[in-house]
Amino acid sequence: MSLTEGKLDRADLLKVGAAGALGLALARPAYSAALRSEATTLNWLTWSDHYANDQLKTVSKATGLQGRPTLFSDNADAYLKIKQTGSQFDIVSADGLWVPKYVKDGLTETFDLSSLPVSKQLYSLARQFPFWQSGSNYMAYPFSWSTVQIYYNPKYVKVKPTSWHAILDKKYAGKISLENIPTDMMAIAGRATGAKKPYSMTTAEISRAKAYLKGLKPNVLKLASQNNEVVRALADGSAWIGITNLGTDDRVKDAGGPVVKSAYPKEGTVGFIDSESIVKASKHKDVWAKFINTTEQAPWIAKNFLTNGRPLFNEKAYKILVNQGHGDRARRLLYNKPQLALQMTIKGPAGDQQAYTDAFNEVFGA
Amino acid sequence: MDSGVPAPPRTGRSRFAAFGQYGGFLPAIVVFGVFFAAPLALIVAYSFWKVVDYNVVHDWTLDNYRYFFSVGTYARTFWATIWVTFSATALTIVIAFPFAYWLVRYVSKRLQALLLVLVILPFWTSYLLRVYAWLNILGPEGAINRFLHWIGLTSQPVSFFLYDRPAVILVLAYLYFPFAALTLYASLQRFDWNQFKAAMDLGATPATAMRKILLPQIKPGITTAVIFVFIPILGEYLTPQLVGGARGVMIGNLIANFFGVGQYTRGAAAALLIAALIVALLVVFRRSLEVRDAYAP
Numbered sequence: 001m002s003l004t005e006g007k008l009d010r011a012d013l014l015k016v017g018a019a020g021a022l023g024l025a026l027a028r029p030a031y032s033a034a035l036r037s038e039a040t041t042l043n044w045l046t047w048s049d050h051y052a053n054d055q056l057k058t059v060s061k062a063t064g065l066q067g068r069p070t071l072f073s074d075n076a077d078a079y080l081k082i083k084q085t086g087s088q089f090d091i092v093s094a095d096g097l098w099v100p101k102y103v104k105d106g107l108t109e110t111f112d113l114s115s116l117p118v119s120k121q122l123y124s125l126a127r128q129f130p131f132w133q134s135g136s137n138y139m140a141y142p143f144s145w146s147t148v149q150i151y152y153n154p155k156y157v158k159v160k161p162t163s164w165h166a167i168l169d170k171k172y173a174g175k176i177s178l179e180n181i182p183t184d185m186m187a188i189a190g191r192a193t194g195a196k197k198p199y200s201m202t203t204a205e206i207s208r209a210k211a212y213l214k215g216l217k218p219n220v221l222k223l224a225s226q227n228n229e230v231v232r233a234l235a236d237g238s239a240w241i242g243i244t245n246l247g248t249d250d251r252v253k254d255a256g257g258p259v260v261k262s263a264y265p266k267e268g269t270v271g272f273i274d275s276e277s278i279v280k281a282s283k284h285k286d287v288w289a290k291f292i293n294t295t296e297q298a299p300w301i302a303k304n305f306l307t308n309g310r311p312l313f314n315e316k317a318y319k320i321l322v323n324q325g326h327g328d329r330a331r332r333l334l335y336n337k338p339q340l341a342l343q344m345t346i347k348g349p350a351g352d353q354q355a356y357t358d359a360f361n362e363v364f365g366a
Numbered sequence: 367m368d369s370g371v372p373a374p375p376r377t378g379r380s381r382f383a384a385f386g387q388y389g390g391f392l393p394a395i396v397v398f399g400v401f402f403a404a405p406l407a408l409i410v411a412y413s414f415w416k417v418v419d420y421n422v423v424h425d426w427t428l429d430n431y432r433y434f435f436s437v438g439t440y441a442r443t444f445w446a447t448i449w450v451t452f453s454a455t456a457l458t459i460v461i462a463f464p465f466a467y468w469l470v471r472y473v474s475k476r477l478q479a480l481l482l483v484l485v486i487l488p489f490w491t492s493y494l495l496r497v498y499a500w501l502n503i504l505g506p507e508g509a510i511n512r513f514l515h516w517i518g519l520t521s522q523p524v525s526f527f528l529y530d531r532p533a534v535i536l537v538l539a540y541l542y543f544p545f546a547a548l549t550l551y552a553s554l555q556r557f558d559w560n561q562f563k564a565a566m567d568l569g570a571t572p573a574t575a576m577r578k579i580l581l582p583q584i585k586p587g588i589t590t591a592v593i594f595v596f597i598p599i600l601g602e603y604l605t606p607q608l609v610g611g612a613r614g615v616m617i618g619n620l621i622a623n624f625f626g627v628g629q630y631t632r633g634a635a636a637a638l639l640i641a642a643l644i645v646a647l648l649v650v651f652r653r654s655l656e657v658r659d660a661y662a663p
Contacts, residue, residue: 365439
């Protein structure tokens with residue numbers, strides 16, 4: 001190579017490329033060995049409220065298992081990622097009736113819940129959800145739950161909105177914030193309009209739900225891409241009403257916002273029971289139990305509750321919260337009443353996803 | 367035209383020569399094929415398939431296109447998208463042109479370099495951060511509202527600035543300003559300003575000289591700037607999602623909704639309709655980009 005001329009011709013380039021490739025090939029075994037000696041990385045497709053960075057660091061130090069979260073917002077999005085990426089992920093978080101779909105479609109696998117010592121810290125009810133039973137096995141490790149309800153700023157909303165129809169009032173024009181999750185919004189609209197199965201609506205029920213959303217649209221400030229945007233809108237006063245999870249009142253307060261109150265619509269609502277599952281194609285299935293057993297310990301779950309403010313299924317963590325003086329808050333957010341989780345319409349895949357998305361887009365398009 | 371003379375038979379040597387002549391295109395053909403033609407063909411195929419229970423089923427159908435043409439929302443959203451894109455592009459050019467003009471004509475070369483670095487400085491941060499920054503400027507607690515409150519013009523935060531189309535247009539103009547400014551700068555820098563001076567010497571007003579001498583000569587530069595701004599904005603969905611609110615939705619948001627829940631075939635059809643519009647616009651723009659062949663008779 002004629003370096004003195006500072007030029008690289010095609011032959012030189014090929015030589016350098018070949019030398020580089022050879023070097024990489026020779027270095028690879030040593031590099032792989034070095035990687036093997038370090039922590040095993042578990043790729044975790046999850047929501048941001050399922051972990052804390054200090055928790056992952058501590059777990060990594062204690063077990064040599066490094067959780068690497070990748071975030072998603074909508075269950076459908078996560079389902080499709082797992083379906084398309086094969087072994088790229090080891091753990092996936094999923095809501096309620098999405099979990100059986102993952103198992104049915106061969107994307108996650110069941111396990112013996114009682115083989116995880118940490119499962120003894122769970123409420124007994126959370127160990128027996130009928131929709132997660134698969135013979136003697138369980139489909140997912142239960143994590144948290146919440147209803148999706150109305151939060152309102154009493155400074156502007158003088159009458160407590162106890163019905164989904166109350167928020168259609170024109171005086172709330174451009175003052176409602178909600179998450180941009182077409183399936184769940186259609187299901188909420190289904191509940192508002194009396195659909196029997198909000199996630200499997202008939203064509204007529206979809207039409208009624210669509211009409212409800214059309215009525216709601218002028219009042220919608222924004223369709224938030226993440227839950228924290230709803231909190232932010234309530235905190236900075238741009239939204240007077242938020243359709244969101246339990247604990248939003250505390251999160252708005254923590255964000256320096258005003259007092260917001262919750263209202264549970266009389267038509268009922270949807271909600272999530274979420275969990276962690278083993279991805280079937282994972283190459284680290286053998287360490288999944290060890291990872292879950294360490295990350296789901298009660299002290300971490302108690303901390304998680306204080307940060308994210310919605311009930312979780314770890315009963316031992318509730319006791320820690322009570323001992324730490326957070327009992328009132330925990331009870332206010334229904335931590336001690338996991339049975340209420342079964343009264344809501346549990347989130348799941350839509351019966352006809354295309355019809356749901358079409359209807360949602362037809363409403364929220366220009 | 368058939369000359370009536372039979373073509374000589376191809377020998378191995380002539381085939382080799384032909385390969386040598388066109389073989390150089392092979393890398394470009396491979397790159398073009400792998401990164402453009404194949405994905406595009408896949409999107410076209412998807413747009414004619416359907417989805418059943420989150421699985422793409424290879425049954426050929428026109429349903430996706432039929433659906434878009436039968437539902438008024440999409441035509442309205444499409445029109446709104448074009449309107450927002452046009453407004454944002456116009457605003458960007460209106461801001462970028464005087465800036466580039468001032469930079470070329472009145473700023474020293476050394477300072478020009480510094481100012482150009484400042485123009486591209488926002489690219490050093492992520493797109494998302496730049497949009498989020500605008501939430502803090504336009505929001506109820508944002509800089510504009512604080513300023514209006516400080517000068518006593520308002521007593522309550524005004525929500526007008528955020529979560530509507532004007533906010534989308536403003537933020538898009540900010541995001542795409544560097545593309546337009548740099549393109550126009552390059553074009554203006556090549557312009558022979560003596561012609562401009564000559565026109566004025568011959569009695570043209572500055573406005574006339576600009577209209578009749580400058581603008582026609584930098585037309586390809588303006589067209590390129592418009593292309594660089596208009597086309598990417600057509601497919602935008604993040605900015606309208608974050609600052610547009612429910613009233614600032616663009617077609618990209620609806621497409622994102624389709625892809626987010628695995629309705630790939632619907633999403634592909636909508637994306638292709640936008641692509642068709644872009645191709646049509648490029649055909650229109652192409653006339654403005656034509657450069658006279660110096661060796662043409």
